[in-house]
Amino acid sequence: MDLVRHARAWSEAKGASEEANCASTSGRPPSxxxxxxxxxxxxxxxxxxxxxxxxxxxxxxxxxGDRRWAFVRPDSQDSGFPWHTIREFPEMSNYVALLDEPGRxxxxxVLVRTPDGGRYDVTxxxxxxxxxxxxxxxxxxxxxxxxxxxxxxSDSTVSALCALxxxxxxxxxxxxxxxxxxxSGAPFEEDEWVGSAVRIGAAVVRMDRRDSRCVIVNVDPxxxxxxxxxxxxxxxxxxxxxxxxxxxxxPGLIRIGDPVAxxxxxxx
Numbered sequence: 001m002d003l004v005r006h007a008r009a010w011s012e013a014k015g016a017s018e019e020a021n022c023a024s025t026s027g028r029p030p031s032x033x034x035x036x037x038x039x040x041x042x043x044x045x046x047x048x049x050x051x052x053x054x055x056x057x058x059x060x061x062x063x064x065g066d067r068r069w070a071f072v073r074p075d076s077q078d079s080g081f082p083w084h085t086i087r088e089f090p091e092m093s094n095y096v097a098l099l100d101e102p103g104r105x106x107x108x109x110v111l112v113r114t115p116d117g118g119r120y121d122v123t124x125x126x127x128x129x130x131x132x133x134x135x136x137x138x139x140x141x142x143x144x145x146x147x148x149x150x151x152x153x154s155d156s157t158v159s160a161l162c163a164l165x166x167x168x169x170x171x172x173x174x175x176x177x178x179x180x181x182x183x184s185g186a187p188f189e190e191d192e193w194v195g196s197a198v199r200i201g202a203a204v205v206r207m208d209r210r211d212s213r214c215v216i217v218n219v220d221p222x223x224x225x226x227x228x229x230x231x232x233x234x235x236x237x238x239x240x241x242x243x244x245x246x247x248x249x250x251p252g253l254i255r256i257g258d259p260v261a262x263x264x265x266x267x268x
Contacts, residue, residue, distance in 0.1 A: 022210040022241040034261035035182040037200060037254065038155055043175065044097035044110050045122060046070035046144045047085035049221070050172055051097070055255040056105075058203040060248050061142040062149030063177050065105025069097070069122050070144035074134030083144060084135050086216045091115065091224035092131065093172075097122065106141070115224070147212075150205050152178045152190060152198075153243030160187035161242055165230040172221040173230065174213075174243055180260050190244050197264040202252030204263065210241035217242075 040053040046067045057064045076082030086092050094115040101108035110122040120127040128135040143149055153176045155169075162169040171179050178200060182189050193207040213234050220227045234242050 022212045022239060034198065034259065035154070035180045035184075037178055037256055037258050037260055038181045039171065039179040040254065040256060041172070041175070041177055041179070042066045042105070044069060044099060044105075045095070045112065046083055047089075047092045047216075048112065049093055049096045050175065051099075053256075055253060057251065057253050058150065058200070058205070058248055059251045060149075062145065062248070065099060065108065066149070066177065067143045067145060068106060068141065069110055069137060069139055071128060071131060071135045071137050073132075074136075081146075084132055086219055087214065089132055090219045090226055093219060093221045094224040095131075148208055148245035148247050150178065150246040150248065151176045151211055151243060152180060152193075152200075152205070152207070152246060153211070154180045154182045154187065154190050156182055156185055156187040157190065157242055161230065161234055161237065164237060165228050165233040167220075167228045167230060170221060173217045173219070174211075175216065176243060178254075178260075188238070191241075193244055193262060195265075196262045197249055198246070199259070199261050199263050201254030201258035202250075203248065203254055204250035204252070205246035206249050207244045207246045209245050210239075211243040211245050212241050 040056055041050040042053055042056065042063050042065055043050050044065055071084040072082045073084045096113040098111045098113060099105055099108040100111055111119055112122050112127055113119050114130065123137055128137055153171065153174050155171065158171045158174060159169045180190065191210055194209060195207065197204050197206050213231060215231055217230045217234065218226045218228050234240055
């Protein structure tokens, strides 16, 4: 309940003033503030189910093998967002992408297990036809990211927002790469990392902006069905942002349990 009270208090005091600017923050973290990495997630195919990892490399293009494949809509030639995602097909979250060679995540063949138990190569036209009419699949060496290649959120932020929306806490609604348990235990503290260099294991990531959310958070990752008004809650409580986006400053290996620490504060 403390997390819920914290979220409601923030909403009443500050939510309206930040609705239009997900890049802004209200505070500055002290150097060394942080926590430890609790979970790692990779999504070999954009908008399909996440793969839990014990360790992975972060390169200039984000986590190894993350979102290297994506499906493109036939009517997207003039769109700044051409991807076919959970927005258009919520059940896509129940399709599981599997790396045929996990040791070569950026070069591996990708197989997809469908909700009814079928299995296809990601390039198989039958898979595209099942996902939607006229789709084509693309491989992108640098990843198909909405904004930036590394997404980070704290488990306390997930818990607070899901509690406000009265849905079970599930980080996969937010499709993060790195889930952090903060030393403070306070929700939304990661927002204050924007502009800072943050060490994640052996890698360093610059946190560039807060993560603007969309209707995907309303979809239950387990069922693939919209079941909540979580986006509305995030809009009211947090200006439609939850978690932070970053870019790689120093590539390196990251593991579950490694420390996460702010190494350099932004300039005032």
